[in-house]
Amino acid sequence: MSDSMTIKVDYLARVEGEGGLVVRVRDGRVREVSLNIFEPLRFFEALLRGRRFIEAPDITARICGICPIAYQMSSAQAMEQACGVTVDGQLRAFRRLIYCGEWIESHALHVYLLHAPDFLGYENALQMAKDHGDAFQRGLQLKKVGNEIVAVLGGREIHPVNVRVGGFYRVPAKQELAPLAEKLEWARDAALETVRWVATFPFPDFEQDYEFVALRHPDEYPVNEGRLVSNKGLDIAVGDYDDQFAEEHVRRSNALHSARKGGGAYLVGPLARYSLNFNRLTPAAQEAARSAGLGPVCSNPFKGIIVRSVEILYACEEALRIIEAYEPPERPFVDVRPRAGMGYGCTEAPRGALYHRYRIDEEGVIRDARIVPPTSQNQRTVEEDLRRFVPLHLDLPREELTRRCEQAVRNYDPCISCATHFLKVTVEKE
Amino acid sequence: MMALVAEPKRKPKLAVWKFASCDGCQLSLLDCEDELLAVAGAVEIAYFMEASRSVVKGPYDLSLVEGSITTPHDAERIREVRRVSRHLVTIGACATAGGIQALRNFKDVNDFIAMVYAVPQYIDTLVQSTPVSANVPVDYELQGCPINKKQLLEVIGAFLFGRRPVVPPHSVCIECKTRGTVCVMVAHGTPCLGPVTHAGCNALCPAYHRGCYGCYGPKETPNTASLSRWFGGLGMGEDDIARAFRTFNAWTEPFRKESTAHER
Numbered sequence: 001m002s003d004s005m006t007i008k009v010d011y012l013a014r015v016e017g018e019g020g021l022v023v024r025v026r027d028g029r030v031r032e033v034s035l036n037i038f039e040p041l042r043f044f045e046a047l048l049r050g051r052r053f054i055e056a057p058d059i060t061a062r063i064c065g066i067c068p069i070a071y072q073m074s075s076a077q078a079m080e081q082a083c084g085v086t087v088d089g090q091l092r093a094f095r096r097l098i099y100c101g102e103w104i105e106s107h108a109l110h111v112y113l114l115h116a117p118d119f120l121g122y123e124n125a126l127q128m129a130k131d132h133g134d135a136f137q138r139g140l141q142l143k144k145v146g147n148e149i150v151a152v153l154g155g156r157e158i159h160p161v162n163v164r165v166g167g168f169y170r171v172p173a174k175q176e177l178a179p180l181a182e183k184l185e186w187a188r189d190a191a192l193e194t195v196r197w198v199a200t201f202p203f204p205d206f207e208q209d210y211e212f213v214a215l216r217h218p219d220e221y222p223v224n225e226g227r228l229v230s231n232k233g234l235d236i237a238v239g240d241y242d243d244q245f246a247e248e249h250v251r252r253s254n255a256l257h258s259a260r261k262g263g264g265a266y267l268v269g270p271l272a273r274y275s276l277n278f279n280r281l282t283p284a285a286q287e288a289a290r291s292a293g294l295g296p297v298c299s300n301p302f303k304g305i306i307v308r309s310v311e312i313l314y315a316c317e318e319a320l321r322i323i324e325a326y327e328p329p330e331r332p333f334v335d336v337r338p339r340a341g342m343g344y345g346c347t348e349a350p351r352g353a354l355y356h357r358y359r360i361d362e363e364g365v366i367r368d369a370r371i372v373p374p375t376s377q378n379q380r381t382v383e384e385d386l387r388r389f390v391p392l393h394l395d396l397p398r399e400e401l402t403r404r405c406e407q408a409v410r411n412y413d414p415c416i417s418c419a420t421h422f423l424k425v426t427v428e429k430e
Numbered sequence: 431m432m433a434l435v436a437e438p439k440r441k442p443k444l445a446v447w448k449f450a451s452c453d454g455c456q457l458s459l460l461d462c463e464d465e466l467l468a469v470a471g472a473v474e475i476a477y478f479m480e481a482s483r484s485v486v487k488g489p490y491d492l493s494l495v496e497g498s499i500t501t502p503h504d505a506e507r508i509r510e511v512r513r514v515s516r517h518l519v520t521i522g523a524c525a526t527a528g529g530i531q532a533l534r535n536f537k538d539v540n541d542f543i544a545m546v547y548a549v550p551q552y553i554d555t556l557v558q559s560t561p562v563s564a565n566v567p568v569d570y571e572l573q574g575c576p577i578n579k580k581q582l583l584e585v586i587g588a589f590l591f592g593r594r595p596v597v598p599p600h601s602v603c604i605e606c607k608t609r610g611t612v613c614v615m616v617a618h619g620t621p622c623l624g625p626v627t628h629a630g631c632n633a634l635c636p637a638y639h640r641g642c643y644g645c646y647g648p649k650e651t652p653n654t655a656s657l658s659r660w661f662g663g664l665g666m667g668e669d670d671i672a673r674a675f676r677t678f679n680a681w682t683e684p685f686r687k688e689s690t691a692h693e694r
Contacts, residue, residue: 016480155634164640170639
């Protein structure tokens with residue numbers, strides 16, 4: 001293979017949204033790596049101005065059809081903070097439950113339909129299904145269980161209607177959750193099988209020295225709350241996010257790139273959550289991870305597919321625990337009266353920390369909004385991965401190297417729809 | 431309508447296109463967990479970037495289009511999609527009505543750009559977010575934010591067999607009556623867009639004890655003015671009435687007129 005080339009993917013497949021990739025190599029050195037985001041702009045932060053604070057969960061859900069719960073949770077909690085209200089007890093548990101559903105649905109979609117074909121050498125999951133029919137069906141059924149949790153609690157899988165500032169519009173009776181518990185017991189076994197299956201995939205040696213950033217909570221695997229911490233000294237309250245992180249607007253991208261102020265690229269998402277919170281996983285999830293060959297820290301982004309599978313297992317167990325302990329609260333929501341102020345919300349979307357900040361006035365009208373999705377936080381890290389990955393594999397034929405580059409991008413399950421406010425893969429040959 | 435199956439031996443080619451959107455409506459197809467293999471058996475999935483890196487060249491028998499038209503490049507691209515498609519069906523509120531991003535149509539888009547992006551000259555965008563039908567002729571529009579996946583299967587099936595899709599055009603109110611949900615507006619005084627909103631969600635919100643917020647867009651001939659008077663009677667201010675009509679289907683004619691009538 002020539003030591004000068006350009007790898008170019010005009011339109012990345014099997015990611016959410018529109019983006020491409022360019023990698024330029026000259027004399028065996030990577031000269032340029034860029035993820036290009038051509039997903040059109042939708043201006044959510046601007047169109048939120050002038051809306052009522054209670055509208056934020058329904059409006060921001062429309063940023064992403066794959067992880068609407070994440071948007072609903074981050075925005076609702078930001079508004080509650082602005083108004084000095086805390087949602088706890090069963091309502092808090094119920095929020096965690098619907099979020100578990102979204103993790104299962106989103107992770108199963110990525111593991112089985114979007115990423116596994118890369119490891120097994122297929123163009124898509126339907127092609128993979130011809131040779132791996134049982135696995136494909138298991139993936140679909142896992143995804144379906146996640147979707148059913150979201151649909152029972154939220155009304156429907158995509159853009160659920162039941163989440164509100166202060167809690168929910170309606171909470172179910174205990175018996176309504178019983179059918180979910182049965183399906184979750186199947187899903188727990190299927191998740192364990194998923195961990196075993198993906199552990200057999202071929203992984204390149206590609207351990208990296210990342211700064212992992214994720215929420216950390218005193219006694220739970222992080223979902224809805226915690227402090228933002230890293231393996232390199234960060235430990236802040238969510239409200240201090242803007243002091244530590246900045247977004248930058250670069251020409252080739254309709255997404256804004258994030259970086260640590262005074263630092264550089266960092267990584268959010270399953271790898272970060274896992275590596276910062278391994279000891280908060282259930283014993284069964286920890287055991288499954290160890291059996292799959294993972295330690296308490298995972299620094300190989302290609303093994304993100306194993307970590308996602310471990311998180312599916314965790315989410316199934318956690319959902320079962322919540323359902324077993326569930327007692328319907330007296331009221332489905334707590335009253336939230338607006339007051340002038342700032343509110344900050346950060347929750348763990350399937351792809352990583354999702355930060356919202358709002359300023360509202362005394363009438364509850366939104367005056368300013370800022371939303372930082374996980375994919376824009378990871379974009380710089382994705383590029384750095386490629387900058388290190390490509391030189392190791394210049395001996396590969398270009399078509400094969402292009403595939404591997406795409407796979408390296410898909411390690412992050414990038415959601416371009418979210419990050420646009422985000423993605424394009426080109427590898428050019430000179 | 432002509433059946434898609436022109437030659438009995440060839441499977442019809444299905445393409446899924448994305449413009450400005452959240453990906454949720456095309457995800458609806460992947461969310462048909464129990465029917466996905468059957469669909470893949472009945473059609474050749476020829477272009478679907480969210481699901482596959484392989485691309486089969488057009489022309490395509492059925493194109494499903496998600497998203498609204500918001501950039502000069504996309505305005506060109508939708509013409510190309512129309513050119514290579516025998517049938518073009520819009521899926522969801524963005525493609526059918528312009529989506530939530532059409533809220534820019536009521537403002538100066540340059541103000542919007544400056545609010546989000548530090549270097550506005552990098553941004554290439556149109557002044558308005560428009561539905562596909564404002565750019566090219568469409569064969570069918572499936573409403574909803576998001577669409578109902580069963581209705582999506584119905585639409586695909588209908589086009590496969592060359593018949594009209596069976597998608598009821600009545601209001602959400604009829605769905606409440608059918609499922610036996612007590613009217614939230616009559617019984618609880620909760621403002622509800624159900625009387626003017628197209629059916630398809632199976633009256634979800636009232637079943638969850640909230641008023642319909644109109645995510646399926648206007649039904650045929652909605653009496654929005656009458657509903658606004660009811661809203662006023664329930665104590666809603668003009669600003670809130672305008673906001674109610676100005677969400678995911680804000681740029682449809684009936685909702686646009688009604689919201690503008692209450693704008694101050």
